[in-house]
Amino acid sequence: xxxxxxxxxxxxxxxxxxxxxxxxxxxxxxxxxxxxxxxxxxxxxxxxxxxxxxxxxxxxxxxxxxxxxxxxxxxxxxxxxxxxxxxxxxxxxxxxxxxxxxxxxxxxxxxxxxxxxxxxxxxxxxxxxxxxxxxxxxxxxxxxxxxxxxxxxxxxxxxxxxxxxxxxxxxxxxxxxxxxxxxxxxxxxxxxxxxxxxxxxxxxxxxxxxxxxxxxxxxxxxxxxxxxxxxxxxxxxxxxxxxxxxxxxxxxxxxxxxxxxxxxxxxxxxxxxxxxxxxxxxxxxxxxxxxxxxxxxxxxxxxxxxxxxxxxxxxxxxxxxxxxxxxxxxxxxxxxxxxxxxxxxxxxxxxxxxxxxxxxxxxxxxxxxxxxxxxxxxxxxxxxxxxxxxxxxxxxxxxxxxxxxxxxxxxxxxxxxxx
Numbered sequence: 001x002x003x004x005x006x007x008x009x010x011x012x013x014x015x016x017x018x019x020x021x022x023x024x025x026x027x028x029x030x031x032x033x034x035x036x037x038x039x040x041x042x043x044x045x046x047x048x049x050x051x052x053x054x055x056x057x058x059x060x061x062x063x064x065x066x067x068x069x070x071x072x073x074x075x076x077x078x079x080x081x082x083x084x085x086x087x088x089x090x091x092x093x094x095x096x097x098x099x100x101x102x103x104x105x106x107x108x109x110x111x112x113x114x115x116x117x118x119x120x121x122x123x124x125x126x127x128x129x130x131x132x133x134x135x136x137x138x139x140x141x142x143x144x145x146x147x148x149x150x151x152x153x154x155x156x157x158x159x160x161x162x163x164x165x166x167x168x169x170x171x172x173x174x175x176x177x178x179x180x181x182x183x184x185x186x187x188x189x190x191x192x193x194x195x196x197x198x199x200x201x202x203x204x205x206x207x208x209x210x211x212x213x214x215x216x217x218x219x220x221x222x223x224x225x226x227x228x229x230x231x232x233x234x235x236x237x238x239x240x241x242x243x244x245x246x247x248x249x250x251x252x253x254x255x256x257x258x259x260x261x262x263x264x265x266x267x268x269x270x271x272x273x274x275x276x277x278x279x280x281x282x283x284x285x286x287x288x289x290x291x292x293x294x295x296x297x298x299x300x301x302x303x304x305x306x307x308x309x310x311x312x313x314x315x316x317x318x319x320x321x322x323x324x325x326x327x328x329x330x331x332x333x334x335x336x337x338x339x340x341x342x343x344x345x346x347x348x349x350x351x352x353x354x355x356x357x358x359x360x361x362x363x364x365x366x367x368x369x370x371x372x373x374x375x376x377x378x379x380x381x382x383x384x385x386x387x388x389x390x391x392x393x394x395x396x397x398x399x400x401x402x403x404x405x406x407x408x409x410x411x412x413x414x415x416x417x418x419x
Contacts (some may be wrong), residue, residue, distance in 0.1 A: 002280035004410040005104065006038045010098055010122045011112035012091070014043035015070065018289065019234050019265065020320060021140045022048070023205035025112050025229045026066075028138075031398030032405075036413030040070040040106070041188050047078045049235045049267040055335055061101075074101065082268050083159065088117060093123025107409045111138045111310070116161065120168050127171070134173040134408035139182060140202075141317040166190045173408055174255065176401070178202050179318050181341050193400070202407045204323040209296040217301035221262075223286075227271035228259045228371040230333060231302035233295070234321045241310035241358060243269075244335070246276045247286030248360035248367075257283075261306070264298065265289050265391035299328035304352070304370045304377065309336040309356035318345060323392050326351055326384035333376040335359070341358055349391075351384030 007029075015026035025041070033039045045057035057386070062073040076094035079086030093120030099244050109126055111119040119137060124137050145164040149300055169175050169190050175197045178181050183197045223229050236242055245261050252259040261284040263273065270286070290298060299305060303326040318341050325332050332352025336342040345352045355366040408410045 002411070004025060004036050005107045005405060005409060005413050006040070007032055007108050007110060007405060008106035009039060009041040009110045009112070010043075011041065012044050012094055012115040012120065013048055013112075014041055014073075015066065017042060017046045017048050017050055018053070021112065021114070024140070024202050024320070027203070027205055027394065028398060028401060029069045029113050030067045031394070032402060032413075035398065035402045037402070037405075038069070038070075040072065040104070042072050042074065042101060044076055044078075044094055045073050049237070049265070051078055051080060051268060053078055068345075068363075072101065074098065088157075091115040091117035092121070094118040096294075098122050099125040106133060107119070107411050108129070108134045108136065108405045110138055112138045112140065112144070114141050116165055116168065120164050120314050123168055123171060134405070135171075136174045136405070136408070137169060137172040138176045139169070139186070142177060142182060142185060143310060145185065166199060172196070174198060174404065176200050176404070179341055179345075181344070182318075198398050198400070200400050200404075201392055202318065202320060202323055203392045203397050204327040204388045205394070206292065206296060206324050206327050209300060209327060209329075212297045212300050214301050217297045221298070221301075222299075225262060226258055228303045228367055229262060229265060229301070230259065230304050231262045231308050232306040232308060233264045233324070234319075235264065235300070236265055236270045236273060237268060239310055239313050239315075239317075240267075240269070240308055242308060243276055244358050244360055244363065245306070245308055246282055246284045248363040249277075249282035250280060250358050251364055252283045253281045257364070257368070257373075259364060260285070262287060262298075262302070263365075264295075268331055294393060295324075295355055296328070297387075299324065299330060302330055304331050304333045304353050304367065306363075307332060307334045307342055307346075308316060308363070309342060309357050311337070311356075313340065313357070318342065322346070323388065326388040326392065328387050329378075329381040331370055331380035332384065333363070333370060335363050335366070349384050349387035351379075351380050351387060401418060 009029050011025040013022040029039045046054040060075050064071050074097040077090050079090050099121050109124045113119045142163050147158045169192050179188050186192050189193050249261045264287045307319050332346050334346045334354045336357050344354045355362040
């Protein structure tokens with residue numbers, strides 16, 4: 001009797017973290033388990049986006065069984081300041097822990113990047129002890145492109161990172177990417193054949209959103225009925241460039257415009273944003289992370305949902321928040337590079353408008369434009385929901401990943417009956 005496939009997943013971020021790539025790593029592992037795989041995930045203790053290990057975690061190693069997945073958590077160095085060098089040291093410490101843990105005899109190995117450096121450590125170990133086991137790199141962000149777009153692409157460290165990224169992707173049995181633009185870049189920049197690149201889109205990890213009393217939710221946050229409320233959720237890091245949103249709120253305050261910007265979440269830039277808000281009056285405010293119910297409600301109660309990126313950020317990543325935004329039925333205001341991936345995704349979905357990145361005036365004008373035409377906003381929001389249900393479909397993504405692993409290993413899973 002054929003044994004079920006045993007899939008070993010390596011990733012820095014995993015539930016209960018709720019932002020970034022964690023929901024996708026966890027969702028894919030759980031989905032493969034439901035499809036008949038025996039899945040083991042080797043991950044870190046929850047620490048993102050606070051860059052602080054969550055209460056109740058932090059032992060040298062810890063094992064638990066979550067939603068059908070055997071999860072092993074390894075303690076690693078978590079920097080208080082996640083700048084380039086401390087972050088690289090953090091990934092290296094995690095990679096060393098992953099290399100030294102027991103791997104067993106998996107039929108396939110999946111490494112999630114980021115983290116690039118720890119994924120490279122895992123690949124090195126696999127070449128020594130599991131050379132014949134198919135090795136898949138699941139690319140959520142492009143490191144080399146990101147360093148260039150963030151203005152750190154000219155130094156020795158950037159060249160080292162690009163060399164690691166090239167080696168890792170070229171050595172993999174298969175590279176899975178989350179967007180066609182990533183596939184093109186990896187093919188051209190790293191000369192990975194398109195036959196070894198698969199596109200599997202991320203999906204909306206929120207359950208279907210229940211109907212809410214919009215007026216009651218808005219009142220609970222102190223939002224007036226005649227205000228235009230623009231909500232941004234998720235990580236408050238460097239590439240989000242949220243200081244421009246504080247400045248857009250400042251501009252709205254000076255002009256007496258009824259436009260409120262709400263930043264929901266946390267991250268490495270939260271404290272500096274809080275200080276910027278306190279410097280002089282602005283209509284921009286901050287809220288802490290919300291549980292799933294409150295998160296879904298605030299998305300639906302907003303007039304529009306904001307994606308904001310630094311000028312020049314165009315190809316390094318696809319904002320994971322878009323999948324949740326599309327599920328809400330609200331239009332998207334994307335302040336980003338007009339030719340970048342984020343702008344392309346919003347236009348492909350026909351789910352919002354795109355304005356110039358780093359321009360508070362353009363951001364405020366975009367908010368006014370959406371508020372001035374509620375019928376158009378409703379149309380854009382419905383288009384986002386349709387795009388979520390068709391293109392960004394979780395069932396399709398997991399089935400595609402399952403089929404890909406079966407092709408690589410020659411071992412097909414016996415599909416389990418849900419429940």
